Amino acid sequence: MPQPSFFSNFASLKITAWPSGGRKRLVIQHLFFLIGFLIWMPFQSWSQNDKGVHHVKIRTLRFSGNKITKGLIILRELTIQEGDSLPVEFVESVLDFNKRRILNLQLFSKVEYCINYWDDDFIDIEYYLTEILYWLPSPIFQLADRNFNVWWVEENRRLDRTNIGLDLVRINFRGRNEKIGTTIQLGYNKYFDLEYVIPYIDKKLRHGLDFSVSYATGREINFLTDSNKLRFYSSEKYPYEILKAKIGTTYRKGYASIHELHLSYNRYVISDELHTLNPDFLANQQRKMKYLELYYKYLYNNTDTRVYPTSGLELKLSAVKRGLLFDRDVNQFFVYTEGAYYKKLIRNISSSLVFRGRFSFNHRQPYILDRALGFRNEYVRGYEYFVIDGSHYAVLRGNLRYKIFDQVISQRLLPIMRFIPFRVYAKIFDDIGYVYKVETGNSFLNNRLLNGYGVGLDIIISYYAKFRLEYSLNHLGQKGLFLHGTKE
Incomplete structure (x- = not known):
């Protein structure tokens, strides 16, 4: 007997174990929610006609505070350089845009800029940078299971199912955004690695x-x-x-x-x-x-x-x-x-x-x-x-x-990490998924539509930690509180 194809099942929604009655209507509602979500978020573009607009030329572009980071690594990310001309009304927005690009290097905890000189023809710009700690030695206390909830519920929080060790990483090595690191993990499972990224x-x-x-x-x-x-x-x-x-x-x-x-x-x-x-x-x-x-x-x-x-x-x-x-x-x-x-x-x-x-x-x-x-x-x-x-x-x-909190916290215990960005978001979410397998065996989740939805909190601490606390429900009627340490 020929097996159902992935596309015939997923694209036409002729799905094994398709729910019926109220459950079917609920799944269809979630499908329309996600499709509407996609339509609701259109791409936008804009253009400006700068004919007749006065420009100023960037006479100097300087950086301060980058004691380790090479200037060429920062300049590589920017849309501006010395000698460029900017429309006067866009100067602030351009400088702020490039501030975000510097932050996206994930080498600085804080970036500010200052216009040191501005007349009708020229402008002098300086970015003030606060470097993060580039040596990142971190102890490993890792679960041997797939995620926190499996360890907490199904493995009864057994401490013998943990891995310990040391993760030693040097980012921004030589000031050129290079990364060199090693991991030494012992305990329930052993893992060793060495990595160098140029x-x-x-x-x-x-x-x-x-x-x-x-x-x-x-x-x-x-x-x-x-x-x-x-x-x-x-x-x-x-x-x-x-x-x-x-x-x-x-x-x-x-x-x-x-x-x-x-x-x-x-x-x-x-x-x-x-x-x-x-x-x-x-x-x-x-x-x-x-x-x-x-x-x-x-x-x-x-x-x-x-x-x-x-x-x-x-x-x-x-x-x-x-x-x-x-x-x-x-x-x-x-x-x-x-x-x-x-x-x-x-x-x-x-x-x-x-x-x-x-x-x-x-x-x-x-x-x-x-x-x-x-x-x-x-x-x-x-x-x-x-x-x-x-x-x-x-x-x-x-x-x-929905953004609940967004502040840069100042602390003095670790001067190299004096400024720590901290953000908290509340959210609602809806997921659908599908997995195709030729021989399903005793699996009851293959070749059918999966649907999960719920509410949650996202917590972001600088570049070092992201936590997602989510309360979810699935099509089986199961519900639970889940903790994750990765992005969506």
């Missing part, structure tokens, strides 16, 4: 390089998905090892767009016991699997602030090929896309619409490479307790947010 290696500040290597092992790993729940295998003999090494190059000509190309080597080894529990855990029912991966990514971001945008557009397009040249273990090619549109509506109110999706060209993959929703930031809110495997998936998130 955004610019040429005089025009366009080409970059990055390198990383990581090793992971642990006493427990999920070996199977049963009724949309993970089943785990534990052993003191460390039943798995994962080694990864990556080299990449980046290209950034303008401000908003970045191209990335990475080549990585991946090696997996599992124990005999784990292989017995799930022979399809790795490719070809083997205990060892290795492959090369080629990864291309295009990034576009013109949002007002990178930490928590309230206006602008963000895009991410990726194409990934696993298994190159003589690799026989893995053959997988998929395309991943992520788009987010943010819109300021009226004072203190903004909205966002976020889409994530993946399409894979090879349905049959080893268990370890067949994950869809339930990991990292890929989930429909309200379904945090579930895992949904599959080759294709799509998630659409709508948010309406």
Whole structure:
């Protein structure tokens, strides 16, 4: 019997287990809400005719307070330079726009500007910068589970299911926005990595390089998905090892767009016991699997602030090929896309619409490479307790947010972090999602529409921490309070 296709199910909404009666009307209402949300947030553009408008020329453009950061790294982000002419009525707006661009480097806790001199023909500009702490040693106290709620509810807050260690990162290395870091994680699962990111290696500040290597092992790993729940295998003999090494190059000509190309080597080894529990855990029912991966990514971001945008557009397009040249273990090619549109509506109110999706060209993959929703930031809110495997998936998130608090807090305990931006938003949200899988097994969440909605609070502390506290409901009638530490 032929299997239903992803497009026939998702596009035409001929969906397995489509709800009936009042539940059906509710889901349709949520669909119309999200569609209306998209129509309600149109792109706007404006133009100005500056014929006959008086201009002033930028005579000097200076920076103070950047004791470590090179001036060329800051100038790389700006739309102005010495010698440029600006319409008089737009001077303040242009300077404020470039202030936000400097903040988006995420190297400064505070940025202010001053016009030191202004006459009919010339203007002198100075930006005052407060650098953040560039050494970021942070202790690791990490949960071994997928998210906080799984650990709190399903694992009964077991402290032995935690990882401890040290994450030592030096950002803005050499004052050129480079990043070098290492992670040493012990405890329930062990993880070690080393990373070096060089955004610019040429005089025009366009080409970059990055390198990383990581090793992971642990006493427990999920070996199977049963009724949309993970089943785990534990052993003191460390039943798995994962080694990864990556080299990449980046290209950034303008401000908003970045191209990335990475080549990585991946090696997996599992124990005999784990292989017995799930022979399809790795490719070809083997205990060892290795492959090369080629990864291309295009990034576009013109949002007002990178930490928590309230206006602008963000895009991410990726194409990934696993298994190159003589690799026989893995053959997988998929395309991943992520788009987010943010819109300021009226004072203190903004909205966002976020889409994530993946399409894979090879349905049959080893268990370890067949994950869809339930990991990292890929989930429909309200379904945090579930895992949904599959080759294709799509998630659409709508948010309406109200700014409650937005201040820069001054403190003297740590002079290098004297100014700490702090923001709080209240919100309502509505998500829909879909995961397609050829052989669903006992999964009751594949090949059907998923819907979750609720209210929440977003808390943003400088560049270091983001928390989302959300009360969600799903189509199963389940509800709960969820804590997340990632963006929407």
